[in-house]
Amino acid sequence: MSTVAIDLAGVSKTYEGKVVVDGLSFRVAAGECFGLLGPNGAGKSTIARMVLGMTSPDAGEITVLGVPVPARARLARARIGVVPQFDNLDLEFTVRENLLVFGRYFGMSTREVEAIIPSLLEFARLESKAHARVSELSGGMKRRLTLARALINDPQLIVMDEPTTGLDPHARHLIWERLRSLLASGKTIILTTHFMEEAERLCDRLCVLENGRKIAEGHPHALIEEQIGCQVIEIYGGNPHELHSLISPYAQRTEVSGETLFCYAPDPERVRLQLRGHAGLRLLQRPPNLEDVFLRLTGREMEK
Amino acid sequence: MRELCAAALPANAWNWIAVWRRNFLAWKKVALASILGNLADPMIYLFGLGFGLGVVVGRIDGAPYVAFLAGGMVATSAMTAATFETIYAAFARMHAQRTWEAILYTQLTLGDIVLGELAWAATKAFLAGTGITVVATLLGYAAWPSILYALPVIALTGLAFASLAMVITALAPSYDYFVFYQTLVLTPMLFLCGAVFPVAQLPNVFQLAAHFLPLAHAIDLIRPALLGRPAGDMGLHIGALCFYAVLPFFLSVALFRRRLMP
Numbered sequence: 001m002s003t004v005a006i007d008l009a010g011v012s013k014t015y016e017g018k019v020v021v022d023g024l025s026f027r028v029a030a031g032e033c034f035g036l037l038g039p040n041g042a043g044k045s046t047i048a049r050m051v052l053g054m055t056s057p058d059a060g061e062i063t064v065l066g067v068p069v070p071a072r073a074r075l076a077r078a079r080i081g082v083v084p085q086f087d088n089l090d091l092e093f094t095v096r097e098n099l100l101v102f103g104r105y106f107g108m109s110t111r112e113v114e115a116i117i118p119s120l121l122e123f124a125r126l127e128s129k130a131h132a133r134v135s136e137l138s139g140g141m142k143r144r145l146t147l148a149r150a151l152i153n154d155p156q157l158i159v160m161d162e163p164t165t166g167l168d169p170h171a172r173h174l175i176w177e178r179l180r181s182l183l184a185s186g187k188t189i190i191l192t193t194h195f196m197e198e199a200e201r202l203c204d205r206l207c208v209l210e211n212g213r214k215i216a217e218g219h220p221h222a223l224i225e226e227q228i229g230c231q232v233i234e235i236y237g238g239n240p241h242e243l244h245s246l247i248s249p250y251a252q253r254t255e256v257s258g259e260t261l262f263c264y265a266p267d268p269e270r271v272r273l274q275l276r277g278h279a280g281l282r283l284l285q286r287p288p289n290l291e292d293v294f295l296r297l298t299g300r301e302m303e304k
Numbered sequence: 305m306r307e308l309c310a311a312a313l314p315a316n317a318w319n320w321i322a323v324w325r326r327n328f329l330a331w332k333k334v335a336l337a338s339i340l341g342n343l344a345d346p347m348i349y350l351f352g353l354g355f356g357l358g359v360v361v362g363r364i365d366g367a368p369y370v371a372f373l374a375g376g377m378v379a380t381s382a383m384t385a386a387t388f389e390t391i392y393a394a395f396a397r398m399h400a401q402r403t404w405e406a407i408l409y410t411q412l413t414l415g416d417i418v419l420g421e422l423a424w425a426a427t428k429a430f431l432a433g434t435g436i437t438v439v440a441t442l443l444g445y446a447a448w449p450s451i452l453y454a455l456p457v458i459a460l461t462g463l464a465f466a467s468l469a470m471v472i473t474a475l476a477p478s479y480d481y482f483v484f485y486q487t488l489v490l491t492p493m494l495f496l497c498g499a500v501f502p503v504a505q506l507p508n509v510f511q512l513a514a515h516f517l518p519l520a521h522a523i524d525l526i527r528p529a530l531l532g533r534p535a536g537d538m539g540l541h542i543g544a545l546c547f548y549a550v551l552p553f554f555l556s557v558a559l560f561r562r563r564l565m566p
């Protein structure tokens with residue numbers, strides 16, 4: 001078995017004359033968590049669907065788990081688990097029935113599925129909900145059930161499209177914790193997200209996308225170090241353009257986004273000193289993050 | 305291209321069963337209401353028209369009007385049950401509920417799903433048609449044991465109409481379009497195919513048209529079985545129903561491929 005789980009080479013996709021994925025190449029190694037990070041409409045879901053063979057690329061080659069996709073996608077899908085962007089659980093069924101029905105799609109017998117349901121429910125922290133109807137579950141529980149369902153065929157690779165979008169922070173942390181335990185057990189994960197925090201916390205490597213193009217790739221912290229590499233001061237409450245000329249000698253770089261001035265400063269104290277005496281300013285000093293990387297590469301903020 | 309066809313066609317001869325079982329499990333939860341719902345309508349027509357009009361019409365081809373009507377209603381109920389299951393329930397699973405999407409992420413193909421849905425719709429058609437056959441037999445308006453010949457034809461009729469409706473399901477942007485199929489295709493068929501009166505009553509052009517309609521072939525097989533008479537041209541009728549079951553199946557799979565895997 002090769003150590004490359006996913007290989008995209010020069011993949012492009014056009015919808016109705018609009019280029020949605022543009023000459024994209026990346027590799028995902030077995031056992032790693034790879035993130036596709038980008039704003040809405042960047043092409044993340046389209047890429048996920050192409051990896052699954054649900055959509056054919058117009059150009060380029062895709063290999064998943066050693067199998068050419070979409071040509072032999074069925075073979076690959078037998079070893080893939082999917083958490084789609086929108087829940088598609090069977091609402092009229094109970095939690096247990098959802099797993100049972102889904103296992104049968106993989107050719108498992110009722111007995112085989114029933115044997116693994118307890119461990120899946122335990123994994124998803126849904127032991128007490130086995131006989132609850134899906135329509136009675138909270139959003140977080142539904143998401144965890146979808147995750148448990150994705151594991152029913154004991155997949156090597158798990159494809160997740162925005163696994164925590166729409167969840168509250170508590171539910172989100174629980175999912176992250178479950179994903180880490182999957183990674184610890186040797187699974188490969190590719191996930192799409194527009195949450196910087198999610199990408200930063202979970203991903204070994206990520207690919208930052210804008211309009212279907214790769215604008216950066218690497219380990220989150222390496223990317224931050226390479227693109228930013230110093231402390232950030234967010235300055236609110238003043239005229240960003242006036243302030244800019246004031247502090248630019250002491251800043252490595254500044255960016256303006258809306259009413260906020262982002263100042264990238266190797267020596268933040270000197271910037272603070274410079275701004276002393278300006279009434280009404282609020283300063284927030286923090287370590288750099290992926291948001292800064294995205295802002296630097298695209299000139300705009302991702303989340304808003 | 306060949307590989308893409310393979311991706312859409314059924315992967316093997318048994319994958320569809322998982323889809324059928326999913327629908328069966330969902331149906332079991334509402335079985336009683338579903339059976340009553342599927343039987344009530346054709347039963348009302350059978351006995352309402354049968355006894356009401358029967359007084360005026362008298363006998364047709366030597367049989368009481370209710371007995372004549374029974375074959376038509378059995379075929380019609382199979383047509384309606386299979387069609388409604390496909391254009392409403394299967395459409396919901398394909399569209400709003402995203403059930404098909406979930407299934408496509410497993411090792412099933414679009415062809416497996418469509419085949420499972422067709423088999424399920426045919427099952428419901430079989431239940432509806434058989435229910436009416438049993439009632440008509442118990443009341444003495446259908447002949448035992450020749451009704452047994454009607455049973456496989458009811459299932460085949462269901463399959464043919466499910467298959468036709470699947471093409472409509474693949475094309476329709478929303479529920480609103482199904483009304484056209486009902487009023488422009490199904491309802492005229494009821495009157496063109498001899499369900500409520502003999503085709504011989506129609507002007508020649510319409511008689512000719514009836515030869516091409518699946519319901520006419522279904523009735524030409526089911527009615528004689530219920531009346532305990534030999535059916536003519538059996539090979540032709542069965543062949544026509546098979547044609548309507550198979551060709552739209554492939555067409556609908558191709559259309560779904562374009563719709564769901566752009």
Ligand SMILES: Nc1ncnc2c1ncn2[C@@H]1O[C@H](COP(=O)(O)OP(=O)(O)O)[C@@H](O)[C@H]1O
Pocket residue numbers: 015016020038039040041042043044045046047566
């Ligand atoms: N089936 C489709 N037909 C036409 N345009 C599409 C289709 N699917 C996606 N798109 C377009 O492709 C772009 C990328 O979409 P998507 O992959 O869903 O982005 P993301 O998941 O990053 O939000 C969007 O502009 C979207 O409108």
Ligand SMILES: [Mg+2]
Pocket residue numbers: 044045046085161162
């Ligand atoms: Mg998306």
